[in-house]
Amino acid sequence: MSVAKYKRVVIKLSGEALAGEAGFGLSPAIIKTVAKQVKEVVDLGVEVAVVVGGGNIWRGKVGSEMGMERASADYMGMLATVMNSLAMQDALEKQGIETRVQSSIVMTQVAEPYIRRKAVRHLEKKRVVIFAAGTGNPYFSTDTTAALRAAEINADAIIMKKNNVDGVYSADPKIDPTAVKYDTLTYLDVIQQGLQVMDSTASTLCMDNDIPLVVFSITEEGNIKRAVMGEKIGTVVRRDA
DSSP states (O other): OOOOSOSEEEEEEOHHHHHGGGSSSOOHHHHHHHHHHHHHHHHTTOEEEEEEOOTTTOOHHHHHHTTOOHHHHHHHHHHHHHHHHHHHHHHHHHTTOOEEEEESSOOTTTSEEOOHHHHHHHHHTTOEEEEESTTSSTTOOHHHHHHHHHHHTTOSEEEEEESSOSSEESSOTTTOTTOOEESEEEHHHHHHHTOSSSOHHHHHHHHHTTOOEEEEESSSTTHHHHHHHTOSOSEEEESOO
C-alpha cells in the first residue's frame, strides 16, 4: 500500500477547468474524470476538501468592468460556484464517495452552511467536503477561499489544477517560447515576480500560514494522486525554498 505524503488536502479547481474546450458551462466528461481522480486520492485514505471556482459561468471582475457594482458582480460569482459544487457533488457520489457541500452563503435547501468544526468532522469520517460560495465576501477570489479554508481545517497542502499549463512558468508558454518552467518557488517569488499562480491575497495567506501549494495540469489523468503522493509533478510553491 503506497503512503500519501499529505494526509489532508484542499483541491482547488478553477471553473474554467470544468468547462473543458467550450470555455463556458460544464463538461460532464471532465467532471467525471475529476471525480474519478478524487476517488483515487480518497481510496489512499487522504482527507479531501474541494474548492471550486465559478469562472465557467460568471466572473465578478468582468461584471464590474461592464459597469456593475463590484459587490453584486462578486455575489453572482459566488452563486456560480455553488452550481459547480453541486455538479461536483453529484459526480463524486456517483463514484460512491460520500460528499457534503458547505456554502459560505446560507442556502439550507441546497447545501449545509459552512461550519468549521462540522467540516473537520466530515473529513475525519472520510467524506469529501466541497466549499461553495467563496469566502462569502465580495472582493475575495476562490484562490483566497482555498487558502483560508486550508488554514482553517489545518490542511497539509493545496493542490491546484490548471487547465492549460503543467506548472508555473516565468511567462505564458503559449505566447513566449523562452518561458521557463519552475520546479520549486517561494511565495515571495510569486508575489514579487507577479507570477499568475494565485492572487496576492491568497499567496500572502498561504505564506503566512506556511501551506505548500502544488500546481499542475488537469488534462493528464492520475495527476491528483501523483501530487498527493509527493511525486515530482508541476511546480511546488513553499514559504521557504
